[in-house]
Amino acid sequence: MVETALGADREALGELLLSLERSRRQEVEARALAETLLEGMRVLVAAEHADELYRGVLELLAKVAPVEHAAVLTISPSGALRAVAQTMDGPPLEIAMADQGPFGRALGGRSAALGDLQRVAAWRSADGAWRREAASALVAPLKLVSPTALLVGLHSKRNALTHQHLEAVTRFSDFACAALQRARQSAVLAESIKRVQHAATHDALTGLANRQVLIEQAMQLAEECAEKCCGFSVLHIDLDGFKAINDSLGHAAGDRVLAVVADRLRGAVRADDVCARYGGDEFAILLRSEGDKMAAMRRAEEIRRSISRPIAFENNELCVGASIGVSVFPIDGRDCESLIRASDHALLEAKTEGRNRTNLFTDAMRLRIGRQRQLENGLIGARERGELRLVYQPIYSFRAGGCCGFEALIRWRSPSLGLLPPQEFLPIAETMGLMPSIGQWVLQQACADLAPWLRAGPGRRVAVNVGSAQIVAPNFVADVVNAARAHDLAPSMLELELSEETVVRRTAEIALDNMTELHEKSFQVAFDDFGAGYSSLRHLRSFPGQRLKVDRAFVSGVARSEADRSLVQGLVDLARSLRMEVVAEGVETPEQLAICEAVGCHEIQGFYFSKPLAPSDHLLRASPAVISA
Secondary structure, three states: OHHHHHHHHHHHHHHHHHHHHHHHHHHHHHHHHHHHHHHHHHHHHHOOOHHHHHHHHHHHHHHHOOOOEEEEEEEOOOOOEEEEEEOOOOOOOEEOOOOOOHHHHHHOOOOEEEOOHHHOHHHHHOOHHHHHHOOEEEEEEEOOOOOOEEEEEEEOOOOOOOHHHHHHHHHHHHHHHHHHHHHHHHHHHHHHHHHHHHHHHEOOOOOOEOHHHHHHHHHHHHHHHHHHOOOEEEEEEEEEOHHHHHHHHOHHHHHHHHHHHHHHHHHHOOOOOEEEEEEOOEEEEEEOOOOOHHHHHHHHHHHHHHHOOOEEEOOEEEOOEEEEEEEEEOOOOOOHHHHHHHHHHHHHHHHHOOOOOEEEOOHHHHHHHHHHHHHHHHHOOOOOOOOEEEEEEEEEEOOOOEEEEEEEEEEEEEOOOEEEOHHHHHHHHHHOOOHHHHHHHHHHHHHHHHHHHHHOOOOOEEEEEOOHHHHOOOOHHHHHHHHHHHOOOOHHHEEEEEEHHHHHOOOHHHHHHHHHHHHHOOOEEEEEEEOOOOOOHHHHHHOOOOEEEEOHHHHOOOOOOHHHHHHHHHHHHHHHHOOOEEEEEOOOOHHHHHHHHHHOOOEEEOOOOOOOEOOOOHHHHOOOOEOOO
């Protein structure tokens, strides 16, 4: 009986020891599983892309379950389940989708351990290689992924993968889903950032780099070439005829031209060159390896010819040319700003010289730029410093037999450049926006200088040139009226001279309104340098005016050219039909004087009578001189 009791105790002790051993093994296995899951989760957290994360999920699956192959499946556009990641080489695992069955239920969120895949109808649609390799499977949904993905583990033996293995898988699937979602959001964010960065550095229509990128690249290239003692070229390109295409065929045609030109530029440059849309129909190129002017010129000519090929658009062939300005580092400038300015100046010369051509920047252009810069700097504040002055050229009347007026002519006595005529600085003043201010000063100064002479006899006047920018200024009419009133002058004593350009500009309607108002107030209006280059007869008929001033280019040839004499005669006849008088400018010889009188000119002015006079000259204070041929 004692032996029976001892035997029972030994058996109980044995069971206890076995139980403790099982618990210890389970604890070790649980700890190992937990460490595996922890390490796997660290890998998933570190993954930056979906592909990388899918691989991490498959590796983790192999560590927590005895799978031989694994795959992540998503629904393809055809409606089948197709692997986006897998461990077995060969064709992607693809399974016909069915709402019923374990794969369909898994998509709905129900994981499963499939002991015998041969009994699963959907599995029989898989590729034969997969069917031969797998007999059992684990299927778990990755529910946070959109669309839902399936995590599938496969084994070559039936019933090799159990529910215990499935539990281990489901312990990390939710975390894997969250990691996948984060990776996808990061990918979307990265793509959004990439698009924003591309939009900030590239032109939306052509896809070329934008102006800012070109400038940054040019600055960087200048630094690199300065260190390496080598050169590069800047090409500034402007399309010829683009505006006509845009205006006649619309912006769709214009966009087509810009896109095709951009493609042709891309095809004409090397991989390390920089091609950019500079703005509007302007492009620019940095040729990295062209530090020689002749080589840069040859490349530019090739590009120009490429651009000039016809472009198909709907049923039309669009033809555009290109003008190109070329500058070279370091010959034409040692910094980005100087090089771009030099290429731009060469481009402007190409446009001026006839378009559809390539121009190199030259030393002569450099001198002109330098002088223009001097003029621009000097013009700022020139009026306030008292550097502007007026001189007056007499106007003589055949009918009155003497001086009937003076034309006010502006001069600039620059401290650095000397005494300058108006044609040297007024165009620059206009581009700088200074003409309204200068024009207002001319009005006031001319009235002040000649007020005593104007009031001393009937029919006298002072003629003042007014520019297009001045005429359309909001206060122009008030400025004219105030100038005459301030010096007690009748409106008829002040004549405003317009160039032909003014009456054909887009602002001509505003100019017409202002000049009509002044004409109704009895101010005089004359058209200066008539016939010098604009076809403005249609506009001339609309503008009020008392006189046409024949350009000196015609008057200078009347004594030796029958054609010039006929032109002057025609202008006189035109003026008569419009009830205007004719003033012949630039009369310098007795023969010219006699012919101008014979063809019917009413008034004349020129060096034959007098050069322009300073306001202090005694002739301005004297009685009108009698014309004597």
